[in-house]
Amino acid sequence: MKFPISVLDHLSCKQVALLTAVVASVSAASNDSGVGQPVGGLISVRVGHSQTPFPEWLTEFTGLKEWPGIDPPYIPMDFIDFDQIPDYRSYEQGVCGANPRESCSFDCDHCVAPDDVFTCSKLSQTFDDGPSLATERLLDNLDHKTTFFNLGINIVNYPDVYKKILDGGHLVGTHTWSHPFLPSLSNEKIIAQLQWSIWAMNATGHHLPKWFRPPYGAIDNRVRAISRMFGLQAVLWDHDTFDWQLLVEDQSLRTEESIYRDIQDWKQSGTGLILEHDGAFKTVQVGINVGRILGNDQMTVAECVGGSDYIKSFQQEG
Template sequence: MIRKLYVIITTSAALGNALSLTNQTKFKRSPVGGIVTVRAGYAQTPFPEWLTEFTGLTEWPGIDPPYIPMDFIDFSKVPDYKSYPQGVCGVNPRESCSFDCDKCVEPDDVYTCSKLSQTFDDGPSPATEKLLESLDHPTTFFNLGINIVNFPDTYKKILDAGHLVGTHTWSHPFMPSLTNEQIVAQLEWSIWAMNATGNHYPKWFRPPYGAIDNRVRAISRMFGLQAVLWDHDTMDWQLIAEDSNLRTEEQVYHDVQLWKRGKRGLILEHDGSEKTVNVGINVSKLIGDDQLTVAQCVGGIDYIHQYAQK
């Protein structure tokens, strides 16, 4: 029997500042920075001919990407757990190993690191470039496919700077709420965005909101992806929420100082807005440059495959 591990996530909420369930649900529905739709001055990644031949389409999709069947996806091997919306738990047994509900991780999930290391979600965005200018150590970015094709130059700058990139889905949905086909669509289009823009096939997958269970895992594993979660959360999304009193920068830095005492772990941050990028820069200064990428944390590969530049 495979043992599941239920981990305690260190956040400021653990210090007594937890939000009510109503507020958590309200604000968690909007990703930090999220999907950047304004592309003024940015040329979109050209839709490749090989993808037209395979899908019959000629342009990148919108928020809801179409499902394209893949011969290696076998739905009969996907556990029959029920879908559930964000903020609703208890729909499935604990054996479904939900991270967002029960903080459960499977043996192949990555959720910590031997060195305290930053990770950034939701980009690339215009704010990402400021972050790149300030980082003197390699880090891991979990990018949205729709942002990759809309900001390809920024994406390539991430790669050129030696950082690792994993997928954060195509458009940041709450994955357990989706059908099996919709989960496939979110992953395949995010991978194709990386193929077309960066000439590689990702290994690492961070589910938006940390929302993953064994149904989502089963499908992502068929793509060869490995889930990456976290054990330290800056909750930096609260800095740009409608209620600006949810969290302060000082609280973020206080938490980081506490995490430094333990000298290990993966920190969740976001590069989808200038506000969170500025905080990420300051967090980097607090921690220093002795950090690892997710692949380095577990002695893994950067990408499943890297294609020759065309």
């Protein structure tokens, strides 16, 4: 049974966890730059599943006692300097031209900032939108370390899968709390998406993320300025499988065979970051097959740039 995000938005995570749903809004967004992404992410919940316990330290800081729903509340933080956030206009997905090109929008103009990571010296897979039940199948079939960009709401709903990712030695970065189109949001809402995703990772995996992939590749210098205040570094891509198109009704958009042909072409150069998704079993099976085509000589994002895995890791209790 499926529930639209507009319905889930009015529920707390505790209420959402009583539902069995995989919300997938995956119609295409196109623009002149050719950087297209689905209209929604994959939010996964299931009945009878234990969430990450809401920690006491987070209650003390926020005054809340449970994880939020799709639209997390903004919590002021003293290290956020609003005077350092560029005053660019917000814009909706697929609508470009609201700001000058100096705003360096990746989704509109394919612009990358000097500190954006967008390629790798070895052709390497990356996966967005998990953790989910499908992620477990992927983990069981991976023979190399890879990078997962996880949604905070999925992390707290699937803490066991998240820990399995970590136990496998894989790298995890943040993909926001619930997969919104960040440039359309106010500064406060962007902050909320990042702070709650970071808290989900801290409470579940006992670490603070270093790497950040904006949903849809939607990032400009306003979003970058906010993310940098959290110590995050943006990770984009130079190869897109468009595997999410396998999930839409119009099967003429993309086929598995066309993905594998692209992989073979990209393999000729041997470099780059590949965008894939682990929120659905169909895309996960494609990811497994892509891994077999590429082999195990791949890198995590941190390895690609010689960086650290996390800003900080904490000693686990017990």
